[in-house]
Every structure is written in structure tokens, then in C-alpha cells.
Amino acid sequence: xxxxxxxxxxxxxxxxxxxxxxxxxxxxxxxxxxxxxxxxxxxxxxxxxxxxxxxxxxxxxxxxxxxxxxxxxxxxxxxxxxxxxxxxxxxxxxxxxxxxxxxxxxxxxxxxxxxxxxxxxxxxxxxxxxxxxxxxxxxxxxxxxxx
Ligand SMILES: [Zn+2]
Numbered sequence: 102x103x104x105x106x107x108x109x110x111x112x113x114x115x116x117x118x119x120x121x122x123x124x125x126x127x128x129x130x131x132x133x134x135x136x137x138x139x140x141x142x143x144x145x146x147x148x149x150x151x152x153x154x155x156x157x158x159x160x161x162x163x164x165x166x167x168x169x170x171x172x173x174x175x176x177x178x179x180x181x182x183x184x185x186x187x188x189x190x191x192x193x194x195x196x197x198x199x200x201x202x203x204x205x206x207x208x209x210x211x212x213x214x215x216x217x218x219x220x221x222x223x224x225x226x227x228x229x230x231x232x233x234x235x236x237x238x239x240x241x242x243x244x245x246x247x248x
Contacts, residue, residue, distance in 0.1 A: 110201035166194030176213030
């Protein structure tokens with residue numbers, strides 16, 4: 102799902118729906134909320150959040166994280182990012198993608214990968230990202246080549 106559907110790069114947000122287990126969170130689907138967007142900002146409101154929660158309930162999923170983009174390479178959480186996060190609770194993930202997402206999200210260490218811990222979003226180091234975040238392919242074809 103493109104982060105910026107309008108074709109003009111700008112800030113935007115997606116939520117990650119999935120499953121929360123005691124020892125891990127598994128993201129399954131991206132949810133694009135109703136959102137006011139523009140260069141350097143995005144805004145969601147309570148109605149948008151309610152719609153997201155209804156969509157999650159339909160599929161019996163939970164909100165495991167969120168993704169938003171920034172201009173340039175800056176991927177730290179701003180004060181506004183902290184305040185506007187849909188969830189501020191232990192274990193909630195927040196990924197910040199540089200360059201308005203126009204260059205993709207990989208390798209993941211180019212993004213700001215934050216986890217809400219100890220009452221605030223903390224940015225993970227590159228080794229922490231490598232040990233705590235795994236991207237599972239949507240299809241694993243193990244049939245091998247040939248015949
Ligand atoms: Zn931000």
C-alpha cells in the first residue's frame with residue numbers, strides 16, 4: 102500500500118493491524134485511516150480512530166503499530182509524533198519512514214523504528230532492530246525450481 106496515494110509526496114500515516122501475543126506482535130495488514138495530510142504534517146481525529154478500531158474488530162485484529170513518513174532523512178519521533186500517536190502504551194511500535202516513503206522502507210534500519218517503553222517512544226538501535234524486527238514474506242514458495 103503506498104504511503105502517499107495522491108502521487109505528490111507528503112507526510113501520511115498507516116496503521117498496522119495484527120495480533121499481539123505475550124512475547125511478540127505480528128503485523129498482518131496495513132490500514133489507511135481518514136487523514137488530513139500535507140507537506141510536513143498529517144492529522145487524524147477521534148472519528149478516524151473509531152473507524153480504524155471498527156475495521157480491526159471486523160477482522161478480529163489488534164492495533165500493533167503505526168507507520169508515518171517524514172521529509173528528508175530525519176526519522177526521530179517529534180513531540181507532535183508522541184502526542185498524536187494513536188496508541189501510547191507499552192509495546193506499541195511506531196515506524197518513521199524517510200523521504201516521504203518515496204524510497205521504500207528497506208533496509209529497515211534507514212527508518213526510525215520506535216517502541217513505546219517506559220512511558221515514551223524509544224528509538225531502537227540498528228542491532229536492536231535486527232534482533233527484534235522480522236519481515237516475513239507474504240509468500241514462501243518452497244517447491245523449488247525445475248520439474
Ligand atoms: Zn513524524
